[in-house]
Structure formats: C-alpha cells, structure tokens
Amino acid sequence: xxxxxxxxxxxxxxxxxxxxxxxxxxxGIAGKxxxxxxxxxxxxxxSGFGINKKxxxxxxxxxxxxxxxxxxxxxKTEFKNVDIVPSSxxxxxxxxxxxxxxxxxxxxxxxLAAARDxxxxxxxxxxxxxxxITINALNAADTVLVPIQCEYFALEGLSQLMNTVRQVKRxxxxxxxxxxxxxxxxxxxxNLTAQVVAxxxxxxxxxxxxxxxxxxxxxxxAPSYGMxxxxxxxxxxxxxxxxxxxxxxxKKNRRK
Numbered sequence: 304x305x306x307x308x309x310x311x312x313x314x315x316x317x318x319x320x321x322x323x324x325x326x327x328x329x330x331g332i333a334g335k336x337x338x339x340x341x342x343x344x345x346x347x348x349x350s351g352f353g354i355n356k357k358x359x360x361x362x363x364x365x366x367x368x369x370x371x372x373x374x375x376x377x378x379k380t381e382f383k384n385v386d387i388v389p390s391s392x393x394x395x396x397x398x399x400x401x402x403x404x405x406x407x408x409x410x411x412x413x414x415l416a417a418a419r420d421x422x423x424x425x426x427x428x429x430x431x432x433x434x435x436i437t438i439n440a441l442n443a444a445d446t447v448l449v450p451i452q453c454e455y456f457a458l459e460g461l462s463q464l465m466n467t468v469r470q471v472k473r474x475x476x477x478x479x480x481x482x483x484x485x486x487x488x489x490x491x492x493x494n495l496t497a498q499v500v501a502x503x504x505x506x507x508x509x510x511x512x513x514x515x516x517x518x519x520x521x522x523x524x525a526p527s528y529g530m531x532x533x534x535x536x537x538x539x540x541x542x543x544x545x546x547x548x549x550x551x552x553x554k555k556n557r558r559k
Contacts, residue, residue, distance in 0.1 A: 305336075305422040306556065307415065308482055309444035314460045315431035317452040318487030321522060322548075323428035324351040325541075326448075328531030329549030331384035335423040338377065340415070341390035342436050344397075348428040349389040352380045353529030356391055364393040366414040367439060368400050373414055382534060386422075394436070401435045408435065408475055412443035433467045441471040446482035450516075451503070453489055453496040458503070481510050483555070485548065489515035514548040517541070 310323045320343065327339045341348040342363050346356045359378070365371025366388065376388045401407040411427075418425060426448075427440040441447065447468055451457050461484075472479050484507055490496055503511055516522075522541035525532045532542045 305338075305419040305425050306446070307419070307425045307427065307444045308446050308448050309427045309429055309437075309440040310448045310450065311429045311437060311440070311464060312450055312460065313431055313433045313437070313464060314452075314456075318450045318485075318516060319431065320345075320347040320351065320428055321526075322448070322450040322485055322487065322516070322545075323348050323426055324526070325522075325531050325533065325545040326548060326552065327385055327424075327426050328382055328533050329545050330424055330553065331382060332533060333549055333553055334384065335553070336384050336421065338386045338388065338418060338422045338425045340388040340411075340425065340427045340440075342394070342411070342440055343390055343428050343430045344392060344395040345430075346390035346392070346394075347526060349387060349391075350529060351526045351531065352382060352385065352387050354378060354380070354387060354389050356389065359389040359391060362389050362391045362393065363411075364391060364397050367394075367397045367410045367436070368404070369410065373418060377418075382531060394430075397436055398434050401439075408438050408442050411436075411439035415443050433464070437467075438471060438475075441468060441479060442475045444476070444479060446480050448482040448485065450485045450487045452487050453493070453499045455495065455499075457499055461503075481507070483552075484511050486512070486515040488518045490518055491515075512548060512551055514544060514551050516544045516548065519544075 331337045361371040361376040519541035521536045521539035525535035
C-alpha cells in the first residue's frame, strides 16, 4: 500500500515545491510509482512537470469540494513513473468552500484513499499556509516532510508547524509522523547556516536529512522549462543533491 507524504512549510520561498517536484521525479527515476498532488493554488508543481494549467479540467480543487473524481484528475506526465493531480487558481477558493462542508478536514483523505493501491508514494505539495487545505493534507498523510531554509526565523516557523501537526495528530490523524526535515538553499560558508543547523539538530537530530539542497542557478531555471532538475541538467549540483536526497529517502523508507 502506498505511502502518503505531505510536503509542508507555511512560509513561502523555502524550496517546498522545488523539493516536491524533484524528489517525486527522483523517486520515479529510481523505479517507484509516484503520484504528486498539487495542493498549492499557485500551481508551481503542475507547471514544474510541464502541465499547462489552463488546459486541465479536474484538479485538486474538485477533489476537495467533492465535484470531481480522482481518476479524472490524474495526468500522466512525460517523466518516468510520475503522475500528477494538477492545481488551478480555483483552489484559492477551497478554503472558503470547505468551511460549510461536513467532514471538511477529511475531503482529501477520502479522495486519495483508492490511490494507495496504485502507487508506491503519493506526495502532496501543500500551500504556504496552515489553513484548511494543509489540514486536509496532514489528515490524509502518513508522514510530513519539511523543507526548511537556513535563515534566522526558520525555527520559529518550524515550531508553529509542529504545533499544527500535533493538533492534527490529536484530533484527526493519530498515526501521522515526521518523515524528515530537509535543509534548502544551503550555503555552508555562512555562520548563520551553522547556527540554524545546530539548533535543528538539538531538537530534531534523528529527523534531519544528511543531504542539504544548495542554492543553485540551474534549480531555479528548471521550472520555467517545465522539467525536474534531473531532466533539465542531470550534471548540475542541484540534480546531484536531489539524487542524494532521493537515495536517502528510499533507504530510510526501506528500513521501516
């Protein structure tokens, strides 16, 4: 049965979608069947896999509000072993639409239940907020993967996110666990980086991935070509980092 991983950070611009796209692609290249659910209204995971957002008909929005079926939403990408449930701007309205719904926190969980049999891993790219869409993702997920930028306020945001995960665990999803924390936009030359890493290790040593994702020009270029970094420039340092993260992720899950 497939594992569902929510990729979450309520702060924007921390490499969340970059990690969702490139980890999903890497796991697919490694021979695992992957589905990526784009639950961010910005839809950058959708376009990051070369999907034209204007041409999609059934999206994560329809799954959340119950007007669309998963089999009609899934798009096979041109990249090995990766399917995607696309996003659209309509998803921005889901926060309001869900408020009036019964079982509003469980809509995504119900929509994805049948997909577990068809995939090894289902990744959910969450919006940069801790609203109802993210609550739905956390309720549906087995684990949470947190990309975190090495910056001064990183731990404050991480603490807030962990509080939300604890609430979801208590109220809705008692088995949810932390998959891991991934350092992004990493620059080992900076003193601040060392300080942030030391603080994270103090509280989450067993959850911190050894692989850190560096700042890299090619990583920021790849989405505009609708390609994961492994396909855009497989010899780049960004591709090497996500290859290492993929290996670490798969090895970690093999042990469980």
